[in-house]
Amino acid sequence: MTDPRYDVIAIGNAIVDVMSACQDELIDELGLNKGGMTLVDTDRAHDLYDAMGPAREISGGSAANTLAGLSALGSQCAFIGQVADDQLGEVFAHDIRAVGIDFDTAPRAGDPPTARCLIFVTPDAQRTMNTFLGASQYLPAAALDLDAIASASILYLEGYLWDPEEPRAAMRKAIDAARAAGRKVAFTLSDAFVISRHGDDFRALVEEGLIDILFANHVELAALTGEDDFDAGIAALAPKVPVLVVTRSEEGAVAVANGERAEVAAEPVDEVVDTTGAGDLFAAGFLHGHVKGADLATCLRMGAIAAAEIISHYGARPEADLKALMAEKLGG
């Protein structure tokens, strides 16, 4: 096995977030699933955009956000995801390359356009996401750079992308390529709705030992294990994955690796502005620590620090100098 070219290569949705502040009344009026992620079609996307206040566009996508955090921390990263050949596709590609991430998936010609996520941010900083998947759901297995996957220490996959058929097939192929090369596979469960549709797939991946690092929040943990009790969920899942990381918002996070359990409190934040990307950046901090060989408690702390940065401003891509922030907070 040669030295890895990348620390992390990720396959994920290539999405531009369209973000706007709103009051809770609008969430009710539009019948939105507050705090969740809902897939929307073209018509619903238009209706929601019409109802939305003035917005800002910031590149997003769960795994892409995680990579942006990893890259800011100094990890070598590559991204695989499908944009269309349009202006938002250019925006996505620019933003991910601008932080030093290799991104070579060719844009897809014609309709549908690049994916966008209409995000309504309420005064409690909660984000309500409505995703129009557009081109992103047509990522073909043929777009995978298998050599790149084989040359990355970790293949990182987002559960969101398990829903559409073509990317699901691509991810299965990527898992095979990574494992054949002796690399690790990390997976984030993304959202309870994905588990409701594809929980059997995820449980099978876990049982077959194909997942080395699993990220979930407490809701997803319950959905996957069927255990409503947090500790019972951890106890059920931890023996089946080498590294399990479970976040629970303001209550911090827990990780279990090979029988060792560690916990971290949420990092204090002056003002929580927008929780979009909290889980994505937690994963970034944790994975960067893992790649650098940090102990489990430090990996968790790095996750908490990165998550705290992202929720202190609008958007799911880091704005502060994450590397300097880590050095300051970890005293190193």
Added chain:
Amino acid sequence: MTDPRYDVIAIGNAIVDVMSACQDELIDELGLNKGGMTLVDTDRAHDLYDAMGPAREISGGSAANTLAGLSALGSQCAFIGQVADDQLGEVFAHDIRAVGIDFDTAPRAGDPPTARCLIFVTPDAQRTMNTFLGASQYLPAAALDLDAIASASILYLEGYLWDPEEPRAAMRKAIDAARAAGRKVAFTLSDAFVISRHGDDFRALVEEGLIDILFANHVELAALTGEDDFDAGIAALAPKVPVLVVTRSEEGAVAVANGERAEVAAEPVDEVVDTTGAGDLFAAGFLHGHVKGADLATCLRMGAIAAAEIISHYGARPEADLKALMAEKLGG
């Protein structure tokens, strides 16, 4: 003369800002005109975008920003400007309509794309703007809604748009329509480079008595009058326009109306983040006061308050509730 349907109708560039934080070294390396606005062609725009860090997209355009402020304050507004039939054009149209501004200019088919302004924001909060005018420079006189112009108390024009030929002709036609209807014409000089190219036009408009309210900053005042001394510049220009408003960044602003002179200090700001839109929002606050019949000192203060809000965050569109902010600051 019937009651006006709009308080302010504006003709301006229809631009989406592409904003990114950067260090001063990058400004030097790219040979940018720090603090200024430079027009760029397609190739230069691509090169600058490639060199730019991760960005966020927020609708901009000088007069459009001013209207967004006016609308937030409660003025009835309409905008005329040219976008292309593309995704950034949809973004611009959405954002301006979402704040209650009427915008009916039909998108232009085909190339060039919607205008964008690549804005590099340095740690001193200065913004360096590089504008690719795209479709915006092709606003035809035929696109004007002359009835709407005749039914607005104030026609507001941005000097930036005087540079390309078609919008210049459109603005001349709009001035005629507004004056024929007995309405006021407000004009912002926008940037010294525009004055260097079109100063003779602007001086002629002033001499002919076609401008009722003129906005300038201290640099533009000097460029227009040829007077390096601030007070000499004011003395030279004030007798020729009913209302003259001159901003001078952190030194506040001066207005002279029919012989009366008033001054305002800059409004204190906790942290100046990005000065993009400071002049635009100063004009918004001032014009809203003017429309509502406030005295000159109050108009200036409203300008200062709106400008202070805009420089406290990224982007040139208001984020705070400007109406509430005014009530708080002005004591009701």
